[in-house]
Amino acid sequence: MSGIVAPGLTTAEAGARREQGGANRLPAARRPSAVRRLLGEIVHFFAIMLWVAAVLALFAGLPALSIAIVAVIVLNAVFAAVQQARADRAADRLQALLPTRVSVWRDGRRRVIEAEDVVVGDLLLLEAGDRVPADATVVTANRLLVDTSLLTGESVAASVAEGERLFAGTFVVEGDARAVTTGIGAATRLAGIARLTTSTTKPDTPLTRGLRGVVRLTAAIAVIVGVVFLLVSVLVGNPIQDALVFAIGVTVALVPEALLPTVTLSLAWGSEQMAKRRILVRNLEAVETLGSTTFICTDKTGTLTRNEMAVVEAWTPAGSVSVDGTGYQPTGQLRWSEPDAPDPIRALAIAGTRCSTGYAEEVGGQWRAHGDPMEAALDAFARRLGFDTLDDRADVSAQLRFPFDPRRRRMAVVLADEVVVKGSPDGLLPLCGDDPDANRALEELTARGLRVLAVASAPRDGRTPQTLEECEQGLRLLGLVGLEDPPRDDVRESLEACRRAGVRVAMVTGDHPVTATAIAEEVGLRLPGAPVLVGADLPAEEQHLAALLDHDGVVIARVSPEDKLRIARALRSRGHVVAMTGDGVNDAPALHEADIGVAMGRSGTDVAREAADLVLLDDSFAGIVAGIEHGRATFVNIRRFLTYHLTDNVAELTPFLVWALSGGQFPLALGVLQIIALDLGTDTLSAVALGAEPPAKHLLDGPPVRGRLMNGTVLRRAFGVLGPLEAALTMVAFVVSLVALGWRPGESFPTGADLMAASGAAFMTVVAAQTANAFACRSSTKWPGALGWTTNRLLIPAAAIELAFSLVVLWVPPIAMAIGHQNPPLWGWVVAIASMPILIAVDAFDKHLRARRPRRPHS
Secondary structure (H helix, E strand, O other): OOOOOOOOEOHHHHHHHHHHHOOOOOOOOOOOOHHHHHHHHHOOHHHHHHHHHHHHHHHOOOHHHHHHHHHHHHHHHHHHHHHHHHHOOHHHHHHOOOOOEEEEEEOOEEEEEEHHHOOOOOEEEEEOOOEOOOEEEEEEEEEEEEEOHHHHOOOOOEEOOOOOEEOOOOEEEEEEEEEEEEEOHHHOHHHHHHHHHHHOOOOOOHHHHHHHHHHHHHHHHHHHHHHHHHHHHHHOOOOHHHHHHHHHHHHHHHOOOOHHHHHHHHHHHHHHHHHOOOEEEOOOOHHHHHHOOOEEEEOOOOOOEOOOOEEEEEEEOOEEEEEEEOOOOOOEEEEEOOOOOHHHHHHHHHHHHHOOOOEEEEEOOEEEEEOOHHHHHHHHHHHHOOOOHHHHOOOHHHOEEEEEEOOOOEEEEEOOOEEEEEEOHHHHHHHHOOOHHHHHHHHHHHHOOOEEEEEEEEEOOOOOOOOHHHHOOOOEEEEEEEEEOOEOOOHHHHHHHHHHOOOEEEEEOOOOHHHHHHHHHHHOOOOOOOOEEEHHHOOOOHHHHHHHHOOOOOEEEOOOHHHHHHHHHHHHHOOOOEEEEEOOHHHHHHHHHOOEEEEEOOOOOHHHHHHOOEEEOOOOHHHHHHHHHHHHHHHHHHHHHHHHHHHHHHHHHHHHHHHHHOOOOOOOOOOHHHHHHHHHHHOHHHHHHHHOOOOOOOOOOOOOOOOOOOOHHHHHHHHHHHHHHHHHHHHHHHHHHHHHOOOOOOOOOOOOHHHHHHHHHHHHHHHHHHHHHHHHOOOOOOOHHHHOOOOOOOHHHHHHHHHHHHHHHHHOHHHHHHHOOOOOOHHHHHHHHHHHHHHHHHHHHHHHHHHOOOOOOOO
């Protein structure tokens, strides 16, 4: 680095500014404490309802139930608080992007200081490999090349000249510079991105909204039923205290204590299944949200493509060559167009590698890119032609280099005897004179969707160019190189699956619109007539922006972090459930704003992964499609066990309804403790098993599963078919047992042991019918035999455990006496056992009748 042209600061000046302006640290987000966050999870609507149920259970003389409900509240609160704390760490990762020590010019000499001690006015001394510690203005630059991809999304490093700005968190790739600090800490652009990430509120997921509706409805039903039975109990002459305890017991019995734990376990199962597909779930509700997605905004490189550039064709005026090869391996098949083509092609290849710093290397038996993938592809191309390019390029490091200029879209290197220039054909071909053959070759290569580079050279003639412009004098075209970043093998099929599933897809990238469009068309993302937009041209008004974006196959290029955030908000304003992919710091605000943020596991930054709900461990777009399938399966599974729960509630409530309608003359077939035993002991495992039902094959045929969790199908099956049937079987078992024990119509109902035996028959009928109901609820359109009785491997063990539990509760005398029932008579057992095939048969007949109607997807 040459002599300093700006004085820098003195230690005294820097100290005074440090005291006045503070440390060069990103501001920490103000977040509630862990205790406050935990309290917040304990007092939301569903938690309050459970607290009320716990208190009522205590007053009703059911302390064990009260303790169980409190345990459910605490476990749910702890889990939710932990998930929120993990999500909030995204902005903290931004601080790690600032270097810990940097070089500055103070007191007339170079000094190395802590990055947090940098102040406004400090003269930064930056070299290749340095991370920029603060926003600054360049004073002098020597072939400065800066990687800004974390902030801008631009995949090509940019040349920065004197007078231009540098931003904290960016990375010096080549050259050196002196820059005066203009902004530190909270005043940097990096801090602005942190504020975007933390200031946005994560929208409620469809599952959250659905569960809120279910909870409010069931709470209202429980309270109304409790009040009704309180009044009826008083009217039939029971003491007010006994009536109150009875009403409280009924209310608590109808509260779905196991609903949220069952949902959580279902989501956890979905998360485990997605992990097998290389998808890491950071937020459990994201499992279902992904299934509700209607619009995917995907990045390009690595997600749709392999991020493995390869030369597939090269052209020179003397002829061309086609190349077949795999990745960056040095071997490949060559097909020459002319006998005289090899020598000019080899000259083109070695010139291209000498004008590059990236190369291919073998690591652990695998060839991979070191540096820019495009330059590594040029290196692999030269190796396939027989060159050991590291030896051939050994003297290049001592030559003058001019980094890639994004405005001129080319770069240059000055060698011992020539100047080599590499860049965009649009800008380079006119400098080499008019060559119709070259223009035709360019058109043919671009028509195939290839990214094309032009390489030219000029003799030194004793001159040493000092600028890129001087390198471009007297150029002769060596040839054109056609490269492709091959699409992933399954990306086209995945995109087609999205469209069958009613999910729109857009490409949102920081790359050039021409490059983005070519790749979008190659992989089948862009549809005919779909617009190609540029971030700078997007309208400011949200409704206009939303209308412009709401097309399948749209391409949006050159987007900034603010653009991505606006895109997510605009699409959500149109009613879309938006999934946004990303891998850089610039993506974090949009990942947080979208309904579901999807980060890249291989190429992504820690910031992106922390802001996201899902992480694709292999960066594959196909992983998103797999996630959509599992998400839809989870939503349908939640409907399955809701049907299962509601059916049970109908059967449990019916004995109380019969008792109330008879004015207390007909005895209760089931008591409050029996209902609690059914809810907590014999229903939960089967409900969880239903939450693990494998995805149906038709889940991706048609639009996303929308609407409420408790839709018409759920309500009709629970309250119109299965629930009434199970309730009727329960009451039949009760009455048949009474008759078998000697009771006759018109006589007073028995008490004591006979009534307890009949109640035991009703209890076992509910258990048996619910076991059959679990299999019936696996599908709303097919009977269990069509699905395969053992395809849900969790359901049979769950049913066996629940049946065993019910027998223990029935046959162990102390437990049976405490609950209020005993072993039923033979005919009671007959009805209980018969309830299983009866329910399966009636359900199958109902499904047969419904099959004649137009089939609705995802049921």
